[in-house]
Amino acid sequence: MSESYLRFILSLRSYVLSQDPRICQSLSFLDHIKDLSSLPDYNEQGLLEKYPPLQILQQGDQLPNIEEWSAIATAYCLLISDLKHLKFMGTISHSAELVNQIVRCAQRETGWICLPMMTVTSELRKLVFIYVQSSEYKAAKEHKLKQSQFDVYLDEKLANLLQKPFKVCLSDKCEDKKFAVYFFANELFKTYMKFGKYDAANNMCKVFQHSPNLPDLSTVSKSQVITYRYFMALVECMNFDRLQSATQLLNQALDACKTGDKYHHNQKASILVLLLPLNFLAHRWLPSSMLWKQYPELSLAFKSIFDSIKEGNLKVFDEEVTRMQKMMLERHVYSLFIRIRPFIELRLFTKVHHFYKGEKPHIIPLSQFSSALKYSSSRDYTIEEVESRLASLIYAGQIKGYISHSNEVIVLSKSDAFPSTM
Structure with a gap:
């Protein structure tokens, strides 16, 4: 029998009996991706068949949940074998089996089981995320399976698997397990957002709203709280009436970030990508020059956009949003920036009102607004388009007045015609 194979099984047994957190390292496989060639292939060597893990685990003191731990050891060895041969679908299948078996153990274990359950759950999600970027995935979509069947595996099955540890921790009477709820919720949020399952993400938020017995966030790991608040804010953004709540959640996440090192700088930058458009939509706040200096990467991406908002330059705004469209879609902020356009x-329109010198300055021809839009965007606007935009702003309470369609003018309030401009 291979010494390394025996050592792996016996180490796993020892870690379970002593509830040793080093079991996480034993069950991790993504840490070994860079040195796969040096890992032994116990399946290829026939060791799993000759010396089944169950047979080795039965030696010595009785191991609780021995059937499940035997299945975990087997699944891990098969996973490494498939990973070495770059068989992603097989690797994902064995990784899913790891999650299933450790969840079964968790139902009869104390809170110590949460750490290894976090490891296998997170690595399954990361593995699927890696796979969807691979050429094998693209080939499978095009040639092997129907798109609908293929996506069911990737999003529905992954989400269903990730829900299992979440539900175990949420419903368990063991308080130690409840602290892991936020970790597994974050894994689900990442999955839902990756595959565009926004309704599922919204339902996840409702679960927390109706679960009063969860640990207070002040007692939970800061990194998990920051991620949790970020995703809760992202879901809130889907409802335009909840932008204030989303802004509050992001500011809380930002305050919880440490300062100084590169990791937390990047973490803050990620939060600010969402917070910058939110701050404008919720409060009409524009980023300061100090912020651009602190985050040059954000300045490169967004400064021109916010400058165009301040200047009322539609052409630059449209060009910059088009330039950043891919990144905005990936970060789920594209719709927020589109919502900003009417404010430009x-x-x-406020400038038109300010500079218009007609006999009755509160009654302005629509052609004046059409000319301003054309100058700013470098394209023609019909009177009907101008009417539509003005009507939307009047309805939203951004302009006080009414449109006279027959006279092609807007009649503005003589006092405070533009109550909420920047």
Whole structure:
């Protein structure tokens, strides 16, 4: 029998009996991706068949949940074998088996089981995320399976698997397990957002709203709290009426971040990508020059956009949003920036009102607004388009007045016609 194989099984047994957190390292496989060639292939060597893990685990003191731990050891060895041969679908299948078996153990174990359950759950999700970027995935979509069947595996089955440890920790009477709820919720949030399952993410938020007995966030790991608040804010953004709540959650996440090192700088930058458009939509706040200096990467991506908002420059705004569209879609902020565009038009319209010198300055021809829009965006606007934009702003309470369609003018309030401009 291979010494390394025996050592792996016996180490696993020892870690379970002593509830040793080093079991996480034993069950991790993503840590070994860079040195796969040096890992032994116990399946290829026939050791799993000759010396089944159950047979080795039965030696010595009685091991609780021995059937499940035997299945875990087997699944891990098969996983490494498939990973060495770059068989992603097989690797994902064995990784899923790891999650299933450790969840079964968790139902009869104390809180110590949460750490290894976190390891195998997170690595399954990361593995699937890696796989969807691979050429094998693209080939499978095009040639092997129907798109609908393929996606069911990737999103529905993954989400169903990740829900299992979440539900175990949420419903367990053991308080130690409840602290892991936020970790597994974050894994689900990442999955839902990756595959565009926004309704599922929204339902996850409702679960927390109706679960009063969860640990207070002040007692939970800061890194998990920051991620949790970020995703809760992202879900809140889907409801335009909840932007204030989303802004509050992100500011809380930002305050919880440490300062100084590169990791937390990047963490803050990720939060700010969402917070910058939210701050404008919720409060009409524009980023300061100090912020651009602190985060040059954000300045490169977004400064021109916010400058165009301040200047009322539709052409630059549209060009910059188009340039950053891919990144905005990936970060789920594209719709927020699209919502900002009417405020640039509003900025333009306030300037028209300010500079218009007609006999009755509160009654302005729609052609004046059409000319301003054309100048700012470098394209023609019909009177109907101008009417539509003005009507939307009046309805939203951004302009006080009414449109006279027959006279092609807007009649503005003589006092405070633009109550909420920047």
